[in-house]
Amino acid sequence: MARLKLKEHLINRDWCKGCNICVHFCPKHVLELDSEEKVVAVRPEDCICCRLCELRCPDLAIEVITEQSDHDATSTSEDAVNTSEQDD
């Protein structure tokens, strides 16, 4: 499978509640909360596009947009399985 390349993190600041779930569980420490307790991608160059932030977010507030497949296209949680570090 071709490695996914990050285009951007699409963050909905109106929906994000700053719960810190995506920040804490990002395997590459890409995300942080800002002074308003909203998530921001501070190290996007480290992102491996595993999509775990997007899948775990209770508020549907973060989306990982990749080069090969933007949000309406073929990316699925199966892509996430292939690249993820989620353990047993």
Added chain:
Amino acid sequence: MAIKDYIRQRYFPQMWCPGCGHGTILNALLRAVDELGLDKNSIVMTSGIGCSARISGYVDFHSLHTLHGRALAFATGVKLSKPELKLLVPMGDGDALAIGGNHFIHAARRNIDITAIIMNNRIYGMTGGQYSPLSGPGKKASTAPYTTIDNQFDVVNLSIAAGASFVARSTTYHVLECVDILKRAIQHKGFSVVEILSQCPTHYGRKNKEGDAVQMLEFQKKTTAKLGSKALENDPTLIPRGVFVDIDAPEYCEEYDKIMKRAMKETLQKEPLKNFGNQANQTCDMA
């Protein structure tokens, strides 16, 4: 379709507290439906009352927000009248197994083609943190300031004993597993039960000193293990996750259909002139 096409965006941001696991269950369910390529118009979601039950307001499917504990009764009615529709029934642990416990076991016993999703946060979130039949002993709740003494149900064993033909468990930490299991459960013909351990940081977490949402997710990671894993073999006190039962068994609507056909045929043989068969046919379509 994009995930956003399956929700009613006008109701967002949703009402759940920051870090509430119910939102992650919504997220996983939307992915499952999307990956199965289901048409929104082919899905009906019924729900009862509770923080969990609010989920039916956020999905852009046909939805019925009904009475506490009665979501499965409404779903049974919908399914029997329109068996071609997919029925999804998310329920809180109180909704499904306290007030709704009787509906739950009987829906399982009938093996009616409905997907029941137990959003188990081990507490009554909506009404202020009373303990539920899934809290288990030694837990703090607003109704148990000196800790609970009640044993909890094991949802998996209860569902199997009651007759569900697909039974699985996962957690909001293991979201990829959730998506995978939900896809299988939705495709399964018969009564499927998916228990998803969820977190209520506001009541359960705070009262039981389990910390915030992140810590509660770490706890789910630490205290559960995949069926058949080394971790589970080495430590049987861990809560097993995975698919426990997935069998073919006669489905209620199909059996009902067969009985209807037989009844009509026999009536027709007995009373051919009254043309009762056609009438019965019409009633059946409208039922």
